[in-house]
Amino acid sequence: MQAFNQRIEQTLQTRINQGLDRQLRCVEGGNQLMICRDNQQWVNFASNNYLGLANDDKVVLAWQQGLRLFGAGSGASPLVTGHSTAHQMLEDKLCDWLGFERAILFNSGFSANQALLFSLLEKGDVVFQDKLNHASLIEAAMLSPATLKRFAHNDVEDLSRKLANVDASSLVVTEGVFSMDGDVAPLKDIAQIQGNALFAVDDAHGIGVLGEKGGGSCQAAGVKPNFLVVTFGKALGISGAAIMCDATAGDYLTQMARHFVYSTAMPPAQAYALTQAINQVQHDDWRRTKLDELSDYYEQSMCHLPGFRSTPTAIKPFIIGDSARALDCAKFLSQHGIWLSAIRAPTVARHQARLRITLTALHEQSHIDQLAEHVEQWLEVSA
Incomplete structure (x- = not known):
């Protein structure tokens, strides 16, 4: 125990000395x-x-209505009794809005990103990631059994060279909008060179803001990736996330995504409010x-x-x-x-x-x- 305490104290002090501590x-x-x-x-x-939807009167009212209809919490994981009509309504709304067959709901964007990579990647696979991808994506790739290869930020030529040198099941992952730099990924160019690789986009900071009716980075670029991760804690003003995909991939994630299978479902009142938030994103x-x-x-x-x-x-x-x-x-x-x-x-x-x-x-x-x-x-x- 003493060794752990010393390690913790030294790490904290180092952060302070470097001006990197957070409060x-x-x-x-x-x-x-x-x-x-x-x-x-x-x-x-x-x-x-x-x-500006986090405190919007209509969104707040929808959550209050959801509480009256469904109570405070879901009470179980989605595959037990946690999946309600409110969740299904939200999934249907997402699919209609973004043009996918399935939407798998998660409690955070971090868990959605990790669930996607942990579920898909096996030993022998290769995952290509932009060097400025979110920590949840990089960490998931590092902890997975696959080989991680990072390409220079928004550098399609670098990605193309790396893809050409790999003969294995591959996944290309990028963000739509990069959260610290505010720039947009060259999604159309990546889609054109992906070849046999699957393509996944985390559009946490693009959904709701970019594209027609807020359809996001991919909609604005005219691209439909194999997997689209959308989060609800930014433009939609609430919290949670979804992985958008086709029906077969959705069935696979429902079976294999441990963050989905073993987590209590988001409160149905939250899902109810999210459906209202999407309505406003589309029409406002x-x-x-x-x-x-x-x-x-x-x-x-x-x-x-x-x-x-x-x-x-x-x-x-x-x-x-x-x-x-x-x-x-x-x-x-x-x-x-x-x-x-x-x-x-x-x-x-x-x-x-x-x-x-x-x-x-x-x-x-x-x-x-x-x-x-x-x-x-x-x-x-x-x-």
């Missing part, structure tokens, strides 16, 4: 435009609530229009500042480089009423520490003015 910050009133705590307020530029085009307008305004307001990086999405990384300076900038902004997170290694590469700025349909141009003003002030005082 929980408790907020009041949910994840809204204005974050409140201890009678203070900050403008929230750190949320994935891209379309104004949310995406406003997000696009705010993105353009952000680019105009911030493009002259060192650290600015242009992106086609609502994710706007502001590169600072040094972890300590990134923390200092986030602290400075907090003192001036702006809530942001300093993203450091290992979430991003060393010397690529940044502010991860995210826009939502709840922001106004005045909030971006406030952000730009104070980032510029910090750059001046910290030079």
